[in-house]
Amino acid sequence: MHESIFPKPSPRGRPSAGSSSTSTRTQPAAGGGIIGEPGPESDFAALFAFVADPLILVGQFGLVEDANPAAFDRLPDLAIGLPLPVEKTHRERMSRYLSLCSRTENPIPGAVFVRAGAESSCRHPCRGARIVLRAYGDEPLVLLHLTPTNLEGRLHLLTERLNDVRRVMQERKRREIEMQALLTERSRLLVHLEEDAQARQRAEAERDAVLSRLYRAGQDERRRLARDLHDHAGQQLVTLTFGLRKIASRLSCPTAIHEVEQLLRHTQDIGQSLRRVTLELRPAALDEFGFVTALRSLVDEWSRVTEIVTEFQIVGEEVDFPLETAITLYRLAQEALTNVAKHAGPGVCVSVVLRFSALQVTLTIDDNGSGFAADEAIATSLVSQGKLGLLGMRERMALVDGTLNIESAPGRGTSIVARAYRSVEESGHA
Ligand SMILES: Nc1ncnc2c1ncn2[C@@H]1O[C@H](COP(=O)(O)OP(=O)(O)O)[C@@H](O)[C@H]1O
Ligand SMILES: [Mg+2]
Known part of the structure; x- marks a missing residue:
């Protein structure tokens, strides 16, 4: 193995002292290698030693003739007198490269792949050219100049990053275009959806309107029938009953009294049939919503239509009671x-209170209007005037075993209190 003729590199990079030399090169002067001698070789040696980039001299058989400290630093396995520490799979390519370089003085770009660990290799870019140095004999050598890898590596990395970024940007652009297309499609669908929803809403509204027209028509018809029965047939029956009773009280002949009483029973039968029909025509709201809600909406609607200030109150816990009682109270x-x-005059206020107690349900309707003389005598004279509303109330309440109390005096308002039992058993008429 050769000793380098150049200034000693760091001990780490140097091989141990070699054995015999096979080179034909001229031995340098003792004491300082060729540096000591002036001339081109010594200039070259100085350059070789102090140049920052790794420089390697490779002989014609591919053995390392010499290397500068930077080369030993860069390639720790480098040893003078041995082949370049090239990675196995690159050896052939390396020797082709060296023979190419040995034929020209113009540096040829290449790379040295050195072993790095058990499996991998490390690439060192380089330039190689033929050089003849007297100190090494007349044989041409190849000077390998390892170019700084850092810069190139970084450049390479940077280029890759740049390419990555470009790819990412392209991908992003593509996604953006796709996204835009999807968004357009979405807004188109949304418009459709909106149109569909509007069409459906219109159809539903039309259907609701038709249904509620039908419902109202049905209700109006029922109301009209019930009113006719109540106002005409019912009131005429009441008049008839009162007339018959009056006649009976004036008769003395038992046969005549008996006949009138029979007529009275007939009248009562007709009255009962009439009530059954009126029951059939009971307010639909009672069936649909129950008594309390139906009553509340009746009061609300009445107050809204008449613009009379009305208070509605429920006292006690709501309990069930017979349907007939509910219809009567309604x-x-x-x-x-x-x-x-009709009668209470302007500026009147009304209070409606529905009270539930253990045994009874009581409906009180008070107003602070004009009032009237509400005694029995007057009540009787009402019949002759064809005013049957108050009497009808009393009769209806009697039919469900309830009571009606009417308190009124001119200028004192009117109070109507209807009381009914919660169940037939409690009324004592089971
Ligand atoms: N809340 C009231 N305020 C004032 N007067 C009333 C009130 N309720 C009834 N009246 C009087 O009692 C009379 C009898 O009423 P009603 O039997 O319902 O007959 P109608 O309402 O057909 O006149 C009415 O004509 C009216 O003079
Ligand atoms: Mg009336």
């Missing part, structure tokens, strides 16, 4: 409120 409320609107 009709009573209708009649009482109609009377307020």
Whole structure:
């Protein structure tokens, strides 16, 4: 193995002292290698030693003739007198490269692949050219100049990054275009959806309108029938009953009294049939919503239409009671409120209170309007005047075993209190 003729590199990079030399090169002067001698070789040696980039001299058989400290630094396996520490799979290519370089003085770009660990290799870019140095004999050598890898590596990395970025940007652009297309499609679908929803809403609204027209028509018809029965047939029956009773009280002949009483029973039968029919025509709201809600909406609607200030109150816990009682109380409320609107005068206020107690349900309708003389005598004279609303209320309440209390005096307002039992058993008439 050769000793380098150049200044000693760092001990790490140097091989141990070699054995015999096979080179034909001229031995340098003792003491300082060729540096000591002036001339081109010594200039070259100085350059060789102090140049920052790794420089390697390779002989004609591919053995390392010499290397500068930077080369030993860069390639720790480098040793003078041995082949370049090239990675196995690159050896053939390396020797082709060296023979190419040995034929020209113009540096040829290449790379040295050195072993790095058990499996991998490390690439060192280089330039190689033929050089003849007297100090090494007349044989041409190849000077390998390892170019700084850092810069190139970084450049390479940078280029790759740049390419990555470009790829990412392209991908992003592509996604953006796709996204834009999807968004356009979405807005198109949304418009469709919106149109569909509007069409459906229109159809539903039309259907609702038709249904509610039908419902209202049905309700109006029922109301008309019930009113006709109540106002005409019912009131005429009441008149008839009162007339017959009056006649019976004046008769003395038992046969005549008996006949009149039979007529009275017939009249009562007709009255019962009439009530059954009126029951059939009971307010639909009662079936649909129950008594309390139906009554509340009756009061609200009445107040809204008449613009009379009305307070509605429920006292006690709501409990079930017979349907017939509910219908009677509902009709009573209708009649009482109609009377307020008809007779109580302007600026009147109304209070409706529904009270549930252990045994009874009580409906009170008070107003602070004009009032009237409400004694029995007057009540009787009402019949002759064909005013049957208050009497009808009383009769209806009696039919469900309830009571009606009417308190009124001119200028003192009117109070109507209807009381009914919660169940037939409790009324004592089971
Ligand atoms: N809330 C009321 N305020 C003032 N007067 C009333 C009230 N309710 C009834 N009246 C009087 O009692 C009379 C009898 O009422 P009603 O029997 O319902 O007959 P109608 O309402 O057909 O007149 C009414 O004509 C009216 O003079
Ligand atoms: Mg009336």
